[in-house]
Amino acid sequence: MSLAYQYYLLTLLIFFGVNTIACWSLNIQYGVGGVMNFAFIMFQSVGAYLAGVLTLGPSTGASFQQYILGATLPFPLPWILAALAGGVLAWFVGLFALRPGRRDFQAMVMLVVSIIASTLVLTQGSWFNGQNGIAAIPKPFESKLNLGEVQYGWFYAALTAVTVLAVYWLVHRLTASPWGRRLRAMRENPDALQSLGVNVRTESMKLYVLGGALASLSGAILVQFIGAWSPGSWATGETFLYFVAVIVGGVGNNFGALLGAALVLGVFEESLRYLPSFGYAGVAEAVQFMLLGGLILVFLWFRPQGLIPERRRRLSRLQPEPAERSQESSAVAP
Amino acid sequence: MTAAPLPGTVTAAGSGADALLAVTDLRVEFSGVHAVAGATFAVEPGTITGLIGPNGAGKSTTLKLIAGSEVPTGGRVRYEGQDITGHPVHQVARHGLIRTFQLSSEFARLTVLENLVVAAPGQRGATLTSALLGKRYWRAQQADLIGRASALLAEFGMSHAADQYAGELSGGQKRLLEIMRALMAEPRMLLLDEPLAGVNPTLRGAVTEHLCRLRDQGLTMLMVEHELAAVERCCDSVIVMAAGRVLTEGTMAEIRANKEVVDAYLLG
Amino acid sequence: MNQFTLAIGFGLVTSAILVLSAVGFTLQFGVSNIFNLAYGDAMTLSAFIAYLADAAGAGIWVAILVGAATGALVSVLISRLIFTPFLRRGTSRFAMVMVSLALAVILQNAIQAIAGTKFRSYAEGQGKSLHLLGMILTSYQLVIIAVAVASMVGLHLLLQYTRIGKALRATAADPELARSCGIATDRVSAAAWAISGALCGLGGVTLALNLASFDFHFGSEFLLIVVAAAVFGSVGQPYGAMVGAVVIGMASELAAIWTPSLKQVVAFVILVVILLIRPGGLWRRAFVPMDVAAR
Numbered sequence: 095m096s097l098a099y100q101y102y103l104l105t106l107l108i109f110f111g112v113n114t115i116a117c118w119s120l121n122i123q124y125g126v127g128g129v130m131n132f133a134f135i136m137f138q139s140v141g142a143y144l145a146g147v148l149t150l151g152p153s154t155g156a157s158f159q160q161y162i163l164g165a166t167l168p169f170p171l172p173w174i175l176a177a178l179a180g181g182v183l184a185w186f187v188g189l190f191a192l193r194p195g196r197r198d199f200q201a202m203v204m205l206v207v208s209i210i211a212s213t214l215v216l217t218q219g220s221w222f223n224g225q226n227g228i229a230a231i232p233k234p235f236e237s238k239l240n241l242g243e244v245q246y247g248w249f250y251a252a253l254t255a256v257t258v259l260a261v262y263w264l265v266h267r268l269t270a271s272p273w274g275r276r277l278r279a280m281r282e283n284p285d286a287l288q289s290l291g292v293n294v295r296t297e298s299m300k301l302y303v304l305g306g307a308l309a310s311l312s313g314a315i316l317v318q319f320i321g322a323w324s325p326g327s328w329a330t331g332e333t334f335l336y337f338v339a340v341i342v343g344g345v346g347n348n349f350g351a352l353l354g355a356a357l358v359l360g361v362f363e364e365s366l367r368y369l370p371s372f373g374y375a376g377v378a379e380a381v382q383f384m385l386l387g388g389l390i391l392v393f394l395w396f397r398p399q400g401l402i403p404e405r406r407r408r409l410s411r412l413q414p415e416p417a418e419r420s421q422e423s424s425a426v427a428p
Numbered sequence: 429m430t431a432a433p434l435p436g437t438v439t440a441a442g443s444g445a446d447a448l449l450a451v452t453d454l455r456v457e458f459s460g461v462h463a464v465a466g467a468t469f470a471v472e473p474g475t476i477t478g479l480i481g482p483n484g485a486g487k488s489t490t491l492k493l494i495a496g497s498e499v500p501t502g503g504r505v506r507y508e509g510q511d512i513t514g515h516p517v518h519q520v521a522r523h524g525l526i527r528t529f530q531l532s533s534e535f536a537r538l539t540v541l542e543n544l545v546v547a548a549p550g551q552r553g554a555t556l557t558s559a560l561l562g563k564r565y566w567r568a569q570q571a572d573l574i575g576r577a578s579a580l581l582a583e584f585g586m587s588h589a590a591d592q593y594a595g596e597l598s599g600g601q602k603r604l605l606e607i608m609r610a611l612m613a614e615p616r617m618l619l620l621d622e623p624l625a626g627v628n629p630t631l632r633g634a635v636t637e638h639l640c641r642l643r644d645q646g647l648t649m650l651m652v653e654h655e656l657a658a659v660e661r662c663c664d665s666v667i668v669m670a671a672g673r674v675l676t677e678g679t680m681a682e683i684r685a686n687k688e689v690v691d692a693y694l695l696g
Numbered sequence: 697m698n699q700f701t702l703a704i705g706f707g708l709v710t711s712a713i714l715v716l717s718a719v720g721f722t723l724q725f726g727v728s729n730i731f732n733l734a735y736g737d738a739m740t741l742s743a744f745i746a747y748l749a750d751a752a753g754a755g756i757w758v759a760i761l762v763g764a765a766t767g768a769l770v771s772v773l774i775s776r777l778i779f780t781p782f783l784r785r786g787t788s789r790f791a792m793v794m795v796s797l798a799l800a801v802i803l804q805n806a807i808q809a810i811a812g813t814k815f816r817s818y819a820e821g822q823g824k825s826l827h828l829l830g831m832i833l834t835s836y837q838l839v840i841i842a843v844a845v846a847s848m849v850g851l852h853l854l855l856q857y858t859r860i861g862k863a864l865r866a867t868a869a870d871p872e873l874a875r876s877c878g879i880a881t882d883r884v885s886a887a888a889w890a891i892s893g894a895l896c897g898l899g900g901v902t903l904a905l906n907l908a909s910f911d912f913h914f915g916s917e918f919l920l921i922v923v924a925a926a927v928f929g930s931v932g933q934p935y936g937a938m939v940g941a942v943v944i945g946m947a948s949e950l951a952a953i954w955t956p957s958l959k960q961v962v963a964f965v966i967l968v969v970i971l972l973i974r975p976g977g978l979w980r981r982a983f984v985p986m987d988v989a990a991r
Contacts (some may be wrong), residue, residue: 130793156947171538189972198793199931203971205797206920209607210964213917215959264560268515271559272551272566275538277895280547282535289495290547290613291521330916334801344535370973380809387802394787394795409541410590413578 097244104247105319106360111254111357113339114315118265119308121340121351125404126269127301130201133187133208134309135332140183141176141310142317142327143215143222146231148172159223159230171232173257179312179369182343184303192298197284205330212328227324234318238302250319257315261308265348268304275407277301278346331383335359338386341393346404353402360388447506448467448473448617448648449525454493455502457670463489465672471617476639476649476662478680480656486672487652488530491619494650495527496520502542515658522549524616528623530652532602534609536595540586543594543605544577545570547612573612583638585631599626604635617648624655636662656680698830703949705831711945712844713902715920718925719851720895720935724771726867726932727888729789730779733796735922737803738774739900740915743905744807746901747816756818756836761842762902765899768890774799775889788964801915809911822890838936840902847898851891854932860887867932920960921948924967930977937980 123129131137147153149172152164154174159235163295167175173268192202215222222228234253239246266276276297280285284294339358344350373407393400440500447470452612455465464486471477477571479487492498494505496517504631505513521527534541545551553559553566581587583674589597594605603626610618622634632655644648653659659666660680668675676686683689719737724732746763750756782795824835833841856860863884866877903918904910925944929936944966948959970977 113623129639130790132797149767168587173554174795183932193971194939194975197790198731201793202733202923203967206923206964206967207922208789210918210960213960235474252549267562268556268559270563272546272554272570273556273559276554277537278538280545282537283533285497285517285527286533286535287546288517288523289497289519289527290609291517291549304556331801335796336798341794376811376813380805384802384809385803387798387805389793394791395782395785395940398791404537406593407539407542408580408591409539409545412571414575414576 100244101247104118104145104244106364107251108247108254109317110356111251111258112319113260113336114138114258114352114360116312116336117339117355117359118261118348119305119341121348122265122269123142123275123301123305123307124337125183125340125344125346125351126274126281127277127283127298128197129192129298129305130197130204131302131305132205132311132330132333133191133211133330134203134336135305135330136208136211137180137309138313138316138329138332139185139212139323140217141180141313142323143313144179144310145314146228146317147174147222149232149234150228150230159226159228159333160220161222161228165417172309172318173232173421176314176394177307177311180309180313181303183310185209185299185305187306188299188302190301192295192387195284198256205333208330208333212325215328216325220336225291225325227326228324230321230323231317231323233321236391244362254315254319257311259310262348265308270346281346290374334383334424335386341390341398341400342402344404345398346400347400347402348400350404352403354400357401358386367369431484446473447471448517449494449509449650450504450506451494451641452504454490454497454500454505456489456493456500458503462672464493464500465561467669467672467674468503469667469674469677471648471650472664473648474646474649475664476643477660478659478666479649479650479652479669480654480659480666480683481669481675485669487669488621489538490669491527491621491650491652494620495525497676506666510540520611525562525616526610526615526617528621530621530625531688532556532599532606533596534597534602534605536593537592539591540581540597541574541590543609544580544612545573547609548576549614555589555612570588577608577612580611584608585634600628600631605625605630615647617650619648620651620653622652622654624653624658630644632658633661672690697801699862699953701830702832702924702949703953704946705828705833705837705853706952707946707949708831709833709840709906709945710949712841713899713906714921714925714941714945715844715938716847716895716902717899717922718929718941719848719934720767720892721886721922721924722800722937723864723892723934724925725830726864726934727885727892728775728779730792730796731931732774732779733919734774734791734800736916736919737807737884738767738770738808738896738915739903740912741803741900741912742897742902743900743910743915744811744816744912747896748820749905750818752957756839756905760898762838762898763811763901765893765897767895767900769854771896773888773894775885779980780989804913804916811912813911815911816853817909819907836905840905843898843902847895852932854891860884864888864934883963887915921963924963924970927977928970930979933979935978936977936979969970 120131120134123131147161147163148165148167150164151166153159153161187204187207191200191207196201216225218224231247231252236246239249241249253281276292278296280294335358339354340351342358343352343354366378369378449471452468454464455462456464457640467486467490481487489498493500496515497666500516504511507523511518512523535546538546551570553561558565578587578590581590586601586604589601597605597643603623607623624635637660651663663680665677666680667677667682668683675689708757721735724735741762742810744767747763750759778795778799779792782792805810824834826835826838855865900915903914907914920942927939928940928943946962947966948962951958951962
């Protein structure tokens with residue numbers, strides 16, 4: 095296998111890992127909990143920007159890029175801090191975005207927040223270098239390891255894989271738990287859940303913070319591999335892409351989200367590379383987005399649950415043994 | 429600005445300290461329409477009180493006001509001696525005051541058992557932090573809850589539907605699920621909004637019997653119903669509402685004899 | 697003449713554009729209970745078609761009419777071909793916003809694919825400038841204000857004196873009640889989409905007229921401010937949207953005296969504040985519940 099081919103392959107794998115984490119983040123928010131995070135790309139971008147500047151070192155006046163919060167923190171601090179920042183940002187946004195009881199209204203507000211945040215980053219050049227974005231971000235342990243480009247790439251892929259497994263552990267544990275069931279109930283009928291004593295807004299907020307942190311983590315992982323990030327990567331279309339992945343792959347199912355990451359973000363995106371170019375630059379991408387828009391409409395019409403739908407939980411199989419069964423048959427508290 | 433009580437308005441006996449639920453001059457208006465215009469009544473503990481009246485009388489709205497789904501524009505709601513007027517829905521529920529919905533509001537893509545189990549309060553592993561502790565922490569209690577839910581299903585004759593998606597149930601089954609789910613929430617008082625609507629006649633008797641048994645065990649209920657035979661069968665007292673106000677209160681027999689009620693609401 | 701009066705002048709223009717856009721958006725919400733995220737892109741499309749009409753020599757007034765007609769047509773098509781079928785199929789209100797986002801993506805990228813990423817400008821420039829009470833307004837800007845005023849007067853007459861207007865007011869005041877009374881019949885619904893669509897088109901054309909140049913996503917960028925104005929005035933309430941439009945239009949231009957880049961931020965801040973203190977908007981105590989049957 096030639097080096098170039100290897101590099102291509104490991105790049106695919108790293109992107110796949112990053113997108114899987116992102117899809118799991120979106121899936122637990124939207125697929126499981128019904129929180130339609132239309133600001134998703136904002137969280138991923140914030141994580142990317144933060145991890146970037148925290149490894150670039152402080153911005154000197156003479157350097158070609160201008161940004162705040164520069165530092166040279168050792169791995170894995172940039173990733174951890176990026177995730178924390180995502181969570182904190184989610185908390186602030188959630189304060190007003192989760193205020194209206196209507197979830198479609200919440201989604202719209204989140205979309206608005208995402209747009210304004212990207213506009214601010216674009217226009218306020220002193221924040222994160224404006225239109226040009228940040229670049230030349232060093233990779234973790236790069237100088238210490240002194241490997242060839244491809245070998246380092248495999249190292250980074252391994253790092254990504256470990257993170258993916260850790261995130262899976264977290265996400266699976268949460269969705270399989272009673273909290274996961276509560277989230278799904280919240281998705282189905284928040285008013286009914288509220289009238290059973292659950293503070294839906296608090297639970298939504300917790301979910302949003304968790305999802306924001308994971309999304310930011312995915313941005314941090316990606317940015318340290320590709321070495322750069324700019325407002326161009328911060329378009330509503332990117333959020334949309336992730337939603338297509340989750341909806342097509344399977345709503346509420348972690349393997350569905352993984353499949354969605356592979357199919358939509360992997361196959362679909364990559365296939366663009368192999369199509370003959372037509373029209374001017376950008377037409378192909380525009381057509382691609384149109385097709386994705388159509389794809390989501392088709393799925394929402396014919397198969398809203400996605401390719402790998404949420405598993406049915408057969409609780410009847412988890413009955414206690416007859417001897418252990420509790421005596422109470424009704425639930426009247428004295 | 430309290431209106432003088434209308435002739436025939438009864439401020440229920442026992443609206444003193446021993447009533448479990450006491451509603452005083454409750455009012456709400458939507459865009460100029462006075463859906464509830466000064467309702468006053470009380471519910472004694474350990475009783476089933478019916479709430480009847482013609483369509484548009486404000487019965488459902490009254491339940492919503494008590495439970496906190498709507499915020500009143502006037503009046504007070506006292507539950508267990510505490511003023512809960514306008515308190516948020518989840519807080520009211522945590523006091524043990526559970527409301528069912530007029531339109532079945534099941535968790536459609538959860539199974540019937542899941543619908544019941546998720547309603548139980550104080551579940552281990554039902555918060556983000558406790559969920560991180562893993563299966564070992566919550567598994568035993570969950571099994572217990574499943575057992576309790578299964579027993580409840582058996583009593584309502586729905587054991588066969590345990591693993592069915594709630595959204596796929598028939599209308600009548602959904603109504604039963606609505607009641608069962610409320611029971612799983614460990615209520616001290618139930619606000620039932622037309623619980624028997626859509627339930628087939630043969631089952632209605634069994635359901636009302638079950639409710640009566642629960643009442644005997646100490647559960648208090650305020651029940652909005654149109655099905656007057658059921659009201660007669662299990663309600664200890666009946667409140668009649670019309671045009672957003674309480675017309676009168678008493679036993680079914682007294683109600684039937686009350687001319688005003690008959691005029692306002694043709695009793696069959 | 698000073699910065700302040702100049703800003704008032706610009707504020708009038710921005711308010712005019714916003715009034716058209718926000719009232720259209722809020723009417724669409726009022727009749728359908730759906731947040732149409734494709735609204736901004738419908739504005740863009742209308743602006744482009746109007747621009748083509750003008751470039752073909754039809755003149756500015758015809759272009760404006762063409763824009764309104766395009767907006768109306770696009771909106772009616774969206775509701776008939778996409779929203780209504782999905783609703784009838786049982787798609788939840790919650791999922792409908794996903795449908796509208798998909799539509800927005802399709803529309804915006806279609807415009808980009810066809811029209812390209814080039815910026816367009818109206819050939820005649822902005823026309824003559826007029827000095828008035830300390831404000832400087834170009835003839836185009838006066839046209840914009842005139843169109844907005846005329847449209848609002850027309851809308852007011854429609855809302856107060858026609859049957860369709862009364863139906864629209866009913867759904868705005870109490871959507872739940874109106875829909876359960878069956879007020880939003882097919883005819884009322886179609887009329888509402890057409891009227892709000894026309895306003896959408898007018899909003900797009902006037903916005904384009906006011907900018908030095910515009911491209912394929914200027915409409916969706918404006919959506920943020922439209923939403924802020926509509927929410928401020930209670931979504932679904934047209935008179936509220938008018939108030940919200942003036943408040944935000946004026947506030948953003950006045951804020952621009954200090955920092956030109958802050959216009960969008962002002963709208964955003966107002967939106968956040970309203971959501972924190974009164975999410976229902978000026979007109980409403982509580983918010984419109986989501987799961988109400990509608991067309």
